[in-house]
Amino acid sequence: xxxxxxxxxxxxxxxxxxxxxxxxxxxxxxxxxxxxxxxxxxxxxxxxxxxxxxxxxxxxxxxxxxxxxxxxxxxxxxxxxxxxxxxxxxxxxxxxxxxxxxxxxxxxxxxxxxxxxxxxxxxxxxxxxxxxxxxxxxxxxxxxxxxxxxxxxxxxxxxxxxxxxxxxxxxxxxxxxxxxxxxxxxxxxxxxxxxxxxxxxxxxxxxxxxxxxxxxxxxxxxxxxxxxxxxxxxxxxxxxxxxxxxxxxxxxxxxxxxxxx
Amino acid sequence: xxxxxxxxxxxxxxxxxxxxxxxxxxxxxxxxxxxxxxxxxxxxxxxxxxxxxxxxxxxxxxxxxxxxxxxxxxxxxxxxxxxxxxxxxxxxxxxxxxxxxxxxxxxxxxxxxxxxxxxxxxxxxxxxxxxxxxxxxxxxxxxxxxxxxxxxxxxxxxxxxxxxxxxxxxxxxxxxxxxxxxxxxxxxxxxxxxxxxxxxxxxxxxxxxxxxxxxxxxxxxxxxxxxxxxxxxxxxxxxxxxxxxxxxxxxxxxxxxxxxxxx
Numbered sequence: 001x002x003x004x005x006x007x008x009x010x011x012x013x014x015x016x017x018x019x020x021x022x023x024x025x026x027x028x029x030x031x032x033x034x035x036x037x038x039x040x041x042x043x044x045x046x047x048x049x050x051x052x053x054x055x056x057x058x059x060x061x062x063x064x065x066x067x068x069x070x071x072x073x074x075x076x077x078x079x080x081x082x083x084x085x086x087x088x089x090x091x092x093x094x095x096x097x098x099x100x101x102x103x104x105x106x107x108x109x110x111x112x113x114x115x116x117x118x119x120x121x122x123x124x125x126x127x128x129x130x131x132x133x134x135x136x137x138x139x140x141x142x143x144x145x146x147x148x149x150x151x152x153x154x155x156x157x158x159x160x161x162x163x164x165x166x167x168x169x170x171x172x173x174x175x176x177x178x179x180x181x182x183x184x185x186x187x188x189x190x191x192x193x194x195x196x197x198x199x200x201x202x203x204x205x206x207x208x209x210x211x212x213x214x215x216x217x218x219x220x221x222x223x224x225x226x227x228x229x230x231x232x233x234x235x236x237x238x239x240x241x242x243x244x245x246x247x248x249x250x251x252x253x254x255x256x257x258x259x260x261x
Numbered sequence: 262x263x264x265x266x267x268x269x270x271x272x273x274x275x276x277x278x279x280x281x282x283x284x285x286x287x288x289x290x291x292x293x294x295x296x297x298x299x300x301x302x303x304x305x306x307x308x309x310x311x312x313x314x315x316x317x318x319x320x321x322x323x324x325x326x327x328x329x330x331x332x333x334x335x336x337x338x339x340x341x342x343x344x345x346x347x348x349x350x351x352x353x354x355x356x357x358x359x360x361x362x363x364x365x366x367x368x369x370x371x372x373x374x375x376x377x378x379x380x381x382x383x384x385x386x387x388x389x390x391x392x393x394x395x396x397x398x399x400x401x402x403x404x405x406x407x408x409x410x411x412x413x414x415x416x417x418x419x420x421x422x423x424x425x426x427x428x429x430x431x432x433x434x435x436x437x438x439x440x441x442x443x444x445x446x447x448x449x450x451x452x453x454x455x456x457x458x459x460x461x462x463x464x465x466x467x468x469x470x471x472x473x474x475x476x477x478x479x480x481x482x483x484x485x486x487x488x489x490x491x492x493x494x495x496x497x498x499x500x501x502x503x504x505x506x507x508x509x510x511x512x513x514x515x516x517x518x519x520x521x522x523x524x
Contacts, residue, residue, distance in 0.1 A: 004424060004485045046484045160510060163265060191465060200461075200515035204452055207468025222514070223306045224265045224504045236517040237497060244485050248466070250421055254483070255461035255515065257496045 002248035005150065006114045009041050009051045009079065010241040010253075012156075012195025013215035015088060016070045018059030028260065030059065030217040031073065033238055036260040037216040038076050041240065048079040049111055052243075054195035054213065055086025055122070055156030057094060064093040071097050082109065085122040086156040086196060087129070087170070106135050108142060110149070114190075114245060117142050119155040121172050129157030129172035129196075136174075136181065143185035150245055151185050153192045159210065160203050164222035166229060167197055179205055190251040191243065197222070200236065200255060211253050213241045263508035266411075267373045270302050270312045270340070271501040271513075273417075273456025274476035276320040276349060277334050279327040283320065291320060291478045292334060293521045294498055298477040299338050301518045302500065309340040309502070310372050315456035315474065316347025316383070316417030318355060325351070328358035343370065346383040347417040347457060348390065348431070367396050369403060371410070375451075375505055378403055380416035382433050390418030390433035390457075397438060404446035411505055412449040418457050420471065421464055424485035428458055443469050451511045452503065458483065460496065461515060472513050474501045 014034040018027070041051065058070050067090075074081055083098045084106070085091035091105040099107060105120035117139065121129035131139070142151070159175035161168040172178060182189055183206055192210045198220040203210040214236065221233035239257040246252070275298075276291040284290045302312060319331050328351075335342060344359050345367070346352040352366040360368070366381035378400060382390035392400070403412070420436030422429045433439065443450050444467060452470050459476040460483060480496035497517040504512045 002422065002424075007485060044484070046486055160512075161263075162512065163504070163506070186468070202463055202470075202472065202511075202513045204470045204511040204513070205509070207447065207465075207470070209463060209465040209470050211463055221516075223502070224268050224512075225307050233517075235497075235519050236515070237495070242484065244424070246424065246485075250464060250466045252423065252485075253463040253465075255496070256482070257493075257517075259495045 002246040002250065005245045005247055006049050006112050007046060007242065007244045008049045010054065010193050010213040010243055011037060011051060011216055012054040012213040013056040013086065013198055013217060014053070014074070015056050015059040015215070015217045016073060017061060017066060018217070027218050033260045034073060034216045035076070037238060037240060037258050038074070040256070040258045042076070042078045050080045050082055051077050052116070052154055052193065053081060053083040054154050054193055055084050056088045056195065057083050057086065059088050061090065061093070064097065067093045067097040082116070082118060084118045084154055084156060085120050087122055087127045089122060091120055091122050106138065114150045114152060115142070115147070116152045116154065119153065121155050121157045127170045129170070131172060131174060131178055136177065139178070140181050140184070143181055148188055150190045151188045152190050153182060155192070155194050157196045158194055160205065162197070162222050163224040164226035167222055170196070179208070182208060190245055191253065193243070199233070209251065209253070211241065214239050216240070263506040263510065265504050266507050267310050267375045267505040268307065269310045269503055270305070271315065271454050271474045271503055272298060272312060272477055273315040273474040274317040274347065274459055274478060275314070276317055276476070276478050277331040278320045279322060279330050285320070287479045289478070289520050294478050295334060297518050297521050298498065298500055299335065301516065303337070303339045305502065311341045311343055312338055313377070313415055313454065314342060314344040315415050315454055316345050317349045317456065318344050318347065318359065320349050322351060322354065325354040325358065328354050332358060343377070343379060345379040345415060345417060346381050348383055348388045350383060352381055352383050352385070367399065375411045375413060376403070376408070377413045377415065380414065382416050382418045388431040392433065392435060392439060397442060401442050401445070404442055409449065411451045411509070412446055413451055413454065414443060415454045417455060419455055419473070420453070421466065423458070423483050425483035425487035427488065427490045428483050440466065440469065451505055452513070454503070460493070472501065475499055
């Protein structure tokens, strides 16, 4: 029986302290929803190595103090937390509060022999994603290193178009370049995790699994050929994913729903 | 955006029963939840090329004629339906009633230039799965053919271990052989779709991605190190919408459906 190397939780898009957006129908309280998800994660009976949050921790927070407040909420998680910036985050404040050990908003860490590369695709005050030349060079170095450690990559935005407007106005502009870079580590790349779309979905490209976590707040729905504006999915519950890497090269991503009521 | 060449729904484990009141200790009848999913699929905003059902269409029907009854329950689906056998199906009766156009319980078909191979992993009156050598040779011929068509493979049982004792005791026994066969067509295999576990999950190994659809009825949950089966009262019933694009990519969207109101 292959042994699990690592089991971690993937959450995304907590959007703490968001006020209902005037262009959207009434949305639920993001704090209550995040707390329901945290409670659900803490109640799991299996050991959790860490929780990975793929961005939009806060929702356009006005100052760094609000990030400290958000950290207080997420600290209720009984496992260590790793976060990256989303388009609604201030990457400098986020880094300073959540990962001051890193000099850059992108960073990597290692846990039980698994390397996790956390990208920063945020662009100040813009909804779409970009990766700077400098960051891409950093990623290239990771992907071409003579390493056989399992690699997990996390980012906020979707790299590939969904075929659905308006979500596709907010992709990573150089998504194909990032994908080509990741392919250089294909043999050890276990999965790429992202958020942003508020929808549980996966891309498969050249054998690489890209998987979202739903938002802990509210869900959207897209479909191929969609035009017009965002559509809220009032059926899909918030939730998270359980990601397990085993010694035989297998990656398993389990979907978990959380009833916030 | 590379354009979509194929979009279909993946459903699984309807567990339809000849008794309209059958709910097998669950909160809802399997008929009512299947009806909710059919309604959702028919309301999908864009046309679907077909619906692929990865088994446990019926819940241990005792007579062949029961499949005629169950067939009527999915007759309202707008897209064409393709079904394969699960451990709660009778593979001979299922094929004869639901897909008589195919000579064997396993078969392949093609839509929009995409090849779909539907396996039969069922073992009569057993819950685990097996692929007999003859069927594996048939699949091997598909995987080694000189062909560059995108290939989607579908089966009922989970081919790779979940690390959960009870669920793994009913998995596909020779899943490793299946995996090695699929690797021969690695660049063509776009995804492998399965059901059986009543849990939404993705599994990736050696560049092959396996994706389950939840049951349209009740949900289970597993974790590495789990012993006995566990139900999930929260995970939602639903289905997946699978899109293949001209650039070789696949997008799998999870769609949740509401269980009907309990009467």
